[in-house]
């Protein structure tokens with residue numbers, strides 16, 4: 001049997017899909033082949049919010065899965081809508097690489113070293129809100145495109161810096177180009193950032209069993225809490241929400257720490273809170289923290305600029 005692993009066409013997507021395919025072969029001995037599927041998010045470089053936001057990168061791969069054209073779909077977990085999809089099983093969440101955001105700035109600078117008025121590119125409302133909340137006098141400039149396109153804006157001198165996911169840079173072998181890795185407690189990553197999602201058809205027991213070997217329990221618990229918070233806030237992947245959870249060993253009992261940020265890209269005061277609980281209950285921790293954030297006003301904050 002040869003497993004057909006579906007991937008988007010971008011350099012990042014094919015790299016991470018081949019890494020999953022290689023891991024699958026290593027752990028289970030099964031043969032794999034990559035099948036490229038083109039998605040609306042790749043074909044269209046208008047702002048994500050305009051072309052459907054949540055899920056534009058994901059649905060074409062899921063369609064190929066349901067149509068039986070591929071057996072496995074590999075996504076960046078942070079691109080995955082929180083709502084479950086009919087007939088689709090999230091069969092594996094491999095070990096998270098790196099949750100952090102990275103800065104690539106001109107002349108090796110860090111964010112703090114950039115002079116006031118510097119132009120920093122990101123297309124993410126979450127990054128925009130947190131960059132503004134740092135109060136550094138930076139001008140945040142909208143940006144889309146693949147990793148290469150974004151970095152080239154700094155190399156061309158069009159921007160002073162860009163902020164992007166460290167995991168993407170690592171997977172592409174370009175992490176050395178980062179001039180700063182932002183502390184994930186200071187600039188909270190997107191829920192699921194740095195983790196991958198491996199899906200199969202819900203009724204495909206055989207592939208589900210193979211993929212289960214790739215699942216990492218601690219990563220699965222952390223991203224489940226992060227995504228539960230996002231779902232309970234009724235926010236999508238393009239909302240100004242950051243969340244990061246870690247499993248910590250508290251005298252032999254495994255605890256999950258979840259920290260969250262909700263903001264407003266235009267700079268209204270933001271909300272930061274954290275919660276902890278048993279690693280057995282990631283969904284409950286996310287729900288409780290979301291309720292606390294809503295009680296503090298997260299709801300109206302996130303929707304302040306909604307169209």
Ligand SMILES: NCc1[nH]cc(CCC(=O)O)c1CC(=O)O
Nearest residue numbers: 076078164165167168193194195
């Ligand atoms: N927003 C798009 C996206 N989706 C996943 C990644 C790569 C990193 C990851 O796996 O979280 C990126 C690029 C980025 O945010 O810089």
